Amino acid sequence: MFCVKGLSESGRLTSVPSKYFFEKDLNDDCINSEAETIPIIDFSMLTSGSPEQRYKTIQAIGNACLKWGFFEVINHGVPNTLRDEMIRASESFFDLSDEQKREYAGKKLFDPIRWGTSFNVNVDKTLFWRDYLKIHVHPQFNAPQNPLGFSKTIQEYCKRVRELANELLKGIMESLGLEESYIQKAMDLETDSHQLLVVNLYPPCPQPEVVMGLPPHSDHGLLTILMQNDHVGLHVRHDGKWIPVNPPPGSFVVNIGDHMEILSNGKYKSVLHRAVVNGKATRISVATAHGPPLDTVVGPAQDLLDNENRPPLYRGIKYREYLQLQQSNQLKGKSCLDHVKVNINDTCCK
Numbered sequence: 001m002f003c004v005k006g007l008s009e010s011g012r013l014t015s016v017p018s019k020y021f022f023e024k025d026l027n028d029d030c031i032n033s034e035a036e037t038i039p040i041i042d043f044s045m046l047t048s049g050s051p052e053q054r055y056k057t058i059q060a061i062g063n064a065c066l067k068w069g070f071f072e073v074i075n076h077g078v079p080n081t082l083r084d085e086m087i088r089a090s091e092s093f094f095d096l097s098d099e100q101k102r103e104y105a106g107k108k109l110f111d112p113i114r115w116g117t118s119f120n121v122n123v124d125k126t127l128f129w130r131d132y133l134k135i136h137v138h139p140q141f142n143a144p145q146n147p148l149g150f151s152k153t154i155q156e157y158c159k160r161v162r163e164l165a166n167e168l169l170k171g172i173m174e175s176l177g178l179e180e181s182y183i184q185k186a187m188d189l190e191t192d193s194h195q196l197l198v199v200n201l202y203p204p205c206p207q208p209e210v211v212m213g214l215p216p217h218s219d220h221g222l223l224t225i226l227m228q229n230d231h232v233g234l235h236v237r238h239d240g241k242w243i244p245v246n247p248p249p250g251s252f253v254v255n256i257g258d259h260m261e262i263l264s265n266g267k268y269k270s271v272l273h274r275a276v277v278n279g280k281a282t283r284i285s286v287a288t289a290h291g292p293p294l295d296t297v298v299g300p301a302q303d304l305l306d307n308e309n310r311p312p313l314y315r316g317i318k319y320r321e322y323l324q325l326q327q328s329n330q331l332k333g334k335s336c337l338d339h340v341k342v343n344i345n346d347t348c349c350k
C-alpha cells in the first residue's frame with residue numbers, strides 16, 4: 001500500500017501528485033484567527049468542585065455544546081506522561097517498516113485494527129494527506145503487537161480517556177435536563193460502550209496549501225476526545241468561518257458527535273471540522289470516538305420529546321449501520337446525518 005509518509009520521505013518530492021489536489025469551496029479561505037476561541041472547561045470543577053461549581057461547569061458545558069459543539073478540557077487528570085507516551089508510541093508505530101505495517105492494512109471496516117491512508121481509498125475522489133491507524137479498543141481490546149509496549153500504552157491511555165468521556169457525558173446529560181446517568185442506563189455505556197482509537201499522521205507536505213489532511217466532516221458517535229503533538233492543524237467551523245484550534249498545553253479537545261445530535265433531538269449539533277497540513281513538521285493527532293454498543297439503536301431521547309411541540313427530528317439507527325454508512329462513503333460534511341433526518345412535512349401530513 002502507498003502512504004503519504006513514504007511519499008513525503010522519498011526525498012524527491014517538490015510538488016504533490018494531482019490526485020491530492022483538494023478542490024476548495026468558496027468559503028474555505030474564510031479563516032478567523034482573531035480573538036474568538038473555543039470555550040475551556042475545567043474538569044476538576046465537575047468532579048471535585050462544590051455543588052455550585054459543578055452546577056456552573058455543567059452550564060458552561062451546555063453553552064459550549066450549544067454554541068460551538070467543541071470545548072477544551074483542562075485539569076482532566078490524565079497524566080501528561082501518559083499522553084506523551086501515547087504520542088511517542090504512535091510515532092514508533094508509523095516508523096515501522098511498510099512490511100510490518102502491511103499486516104494491519106485491513107480491508108474491512110470492522111477489522112479490529114486498520115492501517116491506511118486518506119479516508120477510504122476505494123471511494124475518495126481526492127486523496128487526503130493523512131495516514132491513519134484505527135483500532136477498535138472497547139469493549140474488546142485490540143492492539144498491534146509492534147512496536148514493543150504499544151499495546152500497554154494504548155490500553156492505559158484509552159481506559160483513562162474513556163473514564164473522562166463517561167464523566168463528561170454525565171455532565172452533558174444534566175445540561176440537557178436529563179438524569180446524569182441517562183445515557184449510561186439507556187445504552188449500557190458503563191460496560192459495553194464502543195471506543196474507536198484513531199491515530200492520524202500528517203507528514204510535511206511540499207505544497208500544503210493545495211492538499212487537505214482531512215476534509216470538512218462531523219464525527220460519528222457521541223463524543224470525540226482529541227489530543228495532538230506540538231503542531232496545530234485543526235480548524236473548527238463557527239459562525240461561517242474556520243477557527244484554528246490552538247489548545248492549551250496538556251488539554252484535550254472535545255467535540256459532539258452525530259449521535260449526540262440525534263440523541264438531543266438536534267439541540268446539540270455536531271460541528272464541521274477539518275485538518276490542514278504544513279510544510280515543515282509531521283503532525284500527529286490521537287482521537288478517540290465514544291459511542292454506544294454497536295448494536296444499540298440511537299434515536300432522540302424520549303424524555304426530550306412530546307408529540308405536539310417537540311416531535312422526533314431523527315429516526316433511530318443502529319450505531320453499527322451508521323458507522324458503516326459513514327465509513328464506506330466519501331467523507332463529506334454532515335451528509336451522513338441526512339440519512340436519518342425526519343422530513344418534517346412527512347410527519348405533519350400523517
Ligand SMILES: O=C(O)CCC(=O)C(=O)O
Nearest residue numbers: 198200219234275285287
Ligand atoms: O487531526 C485532527 O485534528 C482532526 C482529526 C479528526 O477530525 C478525526 O480523526 O475525526
Ligand SMILES: [Fe+2]
Nearest residue numbers: 217218219273
Ligand atoms: Fe473528526
